[in-house]
Amino acid sequence: MLATLLAPAAHAATWSLFGQPPLEPPVATYRATSGDLPPQAYAELPAWLAARQRLPSINMLGGNYWLVAPLQTPDDDAEWVVTFDNTYYRRANLVILGDDGSRQRLEAGRGIDTNVMLRGTVPTTLRSGHRYAVVIQVTSPFFTALPRIDLQTREAYRRRLTNESALMLTSLGVLGGLGVFILFVGLWTRVLSYTLYGCQSLILMAGWASFFGLPADWFGMGDSVVNFTLWFILVPVVHAPFTVRFLELKRHAPRATRIGYGIAIVSALAVPVAMLLPSMAFLIATIAVTSVVFYSASVSIWALLSGIRQARFFVLAYVCVLVPGAIILPVNFGLMHSPVDNADLLTLMGNSGEAMLLAFALADHMKLVQAARERFRQGMQDAIARASTDPLTGLGNRLAFNMRIEEITRRSSTPSPLVGGAWQIAMIDLDGLKQINDNEGHERGDALLQAAARELARLPCQGHAYRLGGDEFAVIAFGDELSQHRLTYALSQLDHQLREYGFLASGLSFGICGSKPGEDLDSSDVAAMAREADRMMYEHKSRRRSPSAGGREAQAEIER
Numbered sequence: 274m275l276a277t278l279l280a281p282a283a284h285a286a287t288w289s290l291f292g293q294p295p296l297e298p299p300v301a302t303y304r305a306t307s308g309d310l311p312p313q314a315y316a317e318l319p320a321w322l323a324a325r326q327r328l329p330s331i332n333m334l335g336g337n338y339w340l341v342a343p344l345q346t347p348d349d350d351a352e353w354v355v356t357f358d359n360t361y362y363r364r365a366n367l368v369i370l371g372d373d374g375s376r377q378r379l380e381a382g383r384g385i386d387t388n389v390m391l392r393g394t395v396p397t398t399l400r401s402g403h404r405y406a407v408v409i410q411v412t413s414p415f416f417t418a419l420p421r422i423d424l425q426t427r428e429a430y431r432r433r434l435t436n437e438s439a440l441m442l443t444s445l446g447v448l449g450g451l452g453v454f455i456l457f458v459g460l461w462t463r464v465l466s467y468t469l470y471g472c473q474s475l476i477l478m479a480g481w482a483s484f485f486g487l488p489a490d491w492f493g494m495g496d497s498v499v500n501f502t503l504w505f506i507l508v509p510v511v512h513a514p515f516t517v518r519f520l521e522l523k524r525h526a527p528r529a530t531r532i533g534y535g536i537a538i539v540s541a542l543a544v545p546v547a548m549l550l551p552s553m554a555f556l557i558a559t560i561a562v563t564s565v566v567f568y569s570a571s572v573s574i575w576a577l578l579s580g581i582r583q584a585r586f587f588v589l590a591y592v593c594v595l596v597p598g599a600i601i602l603p604v605n606f607g608l609m610h611s612p613v614d615n616a617d618l619l620t621l622m623g624n625s626g627e628a629m630l631l632a633f634a635l636a637d638h639m640k641l642v643q644a645a646r647e648r649f650r651q652g653m654q655d656a657i658a659r660a661s662t663d664p665l666t667g668l669g670n671r672l673a674f675n676m677r678i679e680e681i682t683r684r685s686s687t688p689s690p691l692v693g694g695a696w697q698i699a700m701i702d703l704d705g706l707k708q709i710n711d712n713e714g715h716e717r718g719d720a721l722l723q724a725a726a727r728e729l730a731r732l733p734c735q736g737h738a739y740r741l742g743g744d745e746f747a748v749i750a751f752g753d754e755l756s757q758h759r760l761t762y763a764l765s766q767l768d769h770q771l772r773e774y775g776f777l778a779s780g781l782s783f784g785i786c787g788s789k790p791g792e793d794l795d796s797s798d799v800a801a802m803a804r805e806a807d808r809m810m811y812e813h814k815s816r817r818r819s820p821s822a823g824g825r826e827a828q829a830e831i832e833r
């Protein structure tokens with residue numbers, strides 16, 4: 274369908290990224306056999322052509338071909354560049370024949386030092402007023418698109434090449450830079466989806482660099498025919514699991530998860546097939562990349578519609594690859610002539626745009642994870658606060674008391690920030706709560722507990738009050754001996770205050786046990802202190818209950 278839509282564009286003028294596109298003479302295709310020689314002179318060309326079988330087009334699955342095109346000489350003399358491009362091939366032999374009797378034999382392809390990098394290209398001189406033809410012999414296990422022969426002035430070619438190279442290197446830099454950075458982030462934070470994304474970006478960079486012949490041009494590295502296709506076949510192996518993990522499809526869409534892993538497994542299995550059948554390598558790579566792009570694009574649209582927030586930038590990212598993909602795919606399948614002059618470069622730029630948007634998606638994901646973590650932390654804090662607070666009095670409960678004791682025990686081995694390093698535990702029990710409950714009602718009993726709690730919370734000591742349960746309270750106070758006396762006095766006063774507040778049957782008993790300044794206490798020492806305070810409190814209670822003079826004297830003593 275895409276081919277049908279774009280076919281008219283192919284017959285119209287070719288669109289170029291940089292100004293005027295080059296002249297594109299019509300190309301005639303002929304089958305070549307091994308040992309076949311090109312014509313020796315321009316005059317021989319008609320007979321040479323007549324002796325050969327003309328083909329409608331090349332076969333995308335490769336072969337040995339002659340391509341012939343007339344080179345229209347414009348009026349002015351100029352240095353010209355003939356490029357044989359728009360497709361993948363390793364080497365091609367070009368012969369340029371002129372009716373002035375000239376014959377130039379040239380070679381184009383990868384790693385040839387033509388002084389114009391990145392393209393199979395040869396500069397030539399065409400004189401005005403003469404007719405020329407270029408005869409090209411090319412053998413390739415596959416073609417990535419219909420080959421094109423372009424003719425342009427050396428100056429125009431240099432300008433285009435500079436611009437195209439700048440764009441190509443920038444796009445490769447984006448893929449490489451993002452790939453390395455996100456790979457580090459993924460490995461460091463141990464988030465598999467980031468690691469997979471980093472790998473994918475680097476694989477894409479390697480694939481495109483290899484497609485444009487950079488390893489051969491820069492490092493003289495041998496260029497196997499399936500080199501770049503293998504990189505592209507590997508893309509779905511990491512991209513599909515990346516999509517599955519990033520969009521959390523396991524949880525949201527188990528069937529889409531199975532399809533994603535299926536694409537990854539089939540692509541991995543396709544690698545040896547491509548190595549064994551080089552003519553199929555490019556077709557396999559195209560199918561692998563197309564399927565993973567369509568898969569990821571459709572699940573991300575579904576995820577966005579289902580309200581999965583991290584899908585936002587995902588959808589935009591696939592728009593970036595699908596737009597050039599819509600142009601290049603029908604071209605790759607040999608269904609149409611490329612409507613754009615720089616389809617491969619456009620696709621590479623689409624890929625780097627996709628990489629940037631996916632990086633945005635990752636950044637957005639980090640933000641979402643951070644916000645979720647903050648909500649979780651806040652929730653935990655609220656839950657701990659609720660679990661450690663007594664709802665009736667608002668004081669800390671037994672859990673809060675235990676946590677505070679643990680904290681003090683932990684701190685006691687380090688220099689204490691507390692006054693004098695000494696502290697006290699006071700155990701307090703209200704008297705007569707049951708009686709008040711029974712005689713005046715539960716609400717009145719609650720009111721007694723609240724009144725006691727309110728007063729305990731504002732005792733004139735540095736510390737905190739807790740309700741341990743029922744009518745039992747505790748105070749942890751920090752300070753020296755003097756402050757312990759102040760605490761004792763304040764609790765004795767509270768005994769009277771409760772009665773002044775109208776709780777006539779009430780009062781309180783308490784026991785206080787304190788540590789010595791600078792004393793190192795472990796948890797068993799603290800438990801012993803609490804037990805001792807408890808014992809003293811019961812002793813106090815029984816003395817208060819005793820009507821004897823001894824009891825009253827003891828009471829007076831403790832109050833002093």
Ligand SMILES: Nc1nc2c(ncn2[C@@H]2O[C@H](COP(=O)(O)OP(=O)(O)OP(=O)(O)O)[C@@H](O)[C@H]2O)c(=O)[nH]1
Pocket residue numbers: 665702703704705706707708710714715716717718719722742743744
């Ligand atoms: N109103 C009210 N009563 C409670 C609450 N929690 C426990 N109680 C009651 O408080 C009473 C405590 O009984 P006791 O331990 O005998 O206390 P008391 O009457 O003060 O006697 P002693 O503590 O032995 O001096 C029980 O009847 C509990 O049911 C509460 O939150 N509100």
